[in-house]
Amino acid sequence: MNRLEAFGTIAAQAARGEISFPTSVNAVLRLQHALNDPDCHLEDAIRLVLGEPQLAARTVALANSSTFNTSGRPVTNVRSAVTRVGYRNLQTLVASLVVRQFGARIEDPDLRAKAEQLWEHTVQVAALAHVFARHVTFVNPDTAMFAGIVHEVGGFYLLSRADGFPGLLDDDPEKWAELCEDVVTREVARKLALPEPVAEAIFELRGAWLHMPPASLLDTLLLANMYASVPSPLGTARAPLPEHSESALDYLLDEETLHRMIEEASEIAASMGGALLV
Template sequence: MEPEEVFVNELVHDLESGHLQLPTLPEVALRVREVVDDENANAGQIAEIIGQDAALSARLLQVANSPLYRGRQEIDRLSMVIARLGNKLVRNLVTSQVMKQMFQATTDMVDQRLRAVWEHSVQVAAIARALAGQAPAVDPDQAMLAGLLHDIGTLPILYRAEERAELLETPGLLDHLIETLHTRIGGAILQHWKFPDALVAVAAEHENLERDHPGPADLVDVVQVANLQSHLDTDHRLGQADWSRIPAFHQLGLDADLHEIELTDVAEEIDAVQQLFEPA
């Protein structure tokens, strides 16, 4: 059996048996999600949880005053952040802002890979938020979170690479594992976190280029197209995909015969989203 098959079988077995180490969502994000999902919760409870994390509190104030969300009055209190943005958007922004903590490793090579995945995810998040304007059924901020989460399945594979030198030393092996398994693992992670089915579907289905469905464009369509745009003209296997054969473009009303999506009109929005995830 080839090394690739050995490691694929090993990871699949661990995933199915519940022995694969899945990343844990930082506690503050879990607690905020639990409170927001409780119909009896109030803004004060959310602010109290966030307020226990000084860095996150400061970051959310920056986000609320950023070009994407600012109003006429500058915000200087968490209660005002929640009043302006609403519970559900704050929940998603908390999740988005704490996610970067998970993209860290103890070895330089794996750390570089994790940083690259994070940077790609931020770019996809920014494009997805802009593309949501083409999909009336898709909330732009949910699309942004979905873009950040779409490759979450790469994390356990890269964590495993820290423990198994062969995964780094065998040319192409790590890429093969990620290509083969990251969508399946990603869906499992978001199910484990009890995220909505629509986000689970993004992690599990965003590279299924034959995916088609009745009805309006959905979250998977938006992230799939954003992901393809991000990979365009790169060495990634999706960089040369034939867009004319991909139903998601039709769902979004985009001309699949174009070589790339025209994003000039939303360039400022894309830049503003990317700035949300730059170091404070």
């Protein structure tokens, strides 16, 4: 099967709703559905988090980041951490587990390296989206962080499928991978039951232009992608950032404020990050 046929097969399966998730992803999705239940009690949420050691550790780490620990008093247990970060951010951490699990079955070393880079990019974008939402676009920062975590979920699925098609994601001047990823992203988003505003922002992200002043969830994701120091290994080459004094953002932010925001995002990313393939 040549590459074009392979892309066609993956895209056609996605269009028919034939998205195959690893067993580990399905387990995390059950956790996601439970937390999404409006009747899920705090005690049930705590029990579910404790059942996933990675989720428990990341919840406590996020709760102790400066963004959520404004009092300076660290939390040392899941109960306090869940209360501090709230259900929305807990759902973001669950989504990050879903993304991680897509990489768990990749065996090809080159694809594993791409998955690691995509994960690092994803975490940076999620953290930056949270900070830009609070200081620039004024959309809901929790929604922005969630959108950042899932904005490349189609790419992770494509990487997991590429393991069965050697050379699929090699040099791709015709951009077949981008077309396939767009189809896959829509179906994966449906399977994950992403909220419509989040899904629409993700679908529109490729090729979108930043509005000035930036004020939407899409603008927030565009800004986060612009300032992520690690680019996606699946996207087109990112244009170099202009000097801040040459940027339209100079009308909104001075250089010192922008630097502080990037530092704040780095701390959030560190609390959510860690190796993808563990």
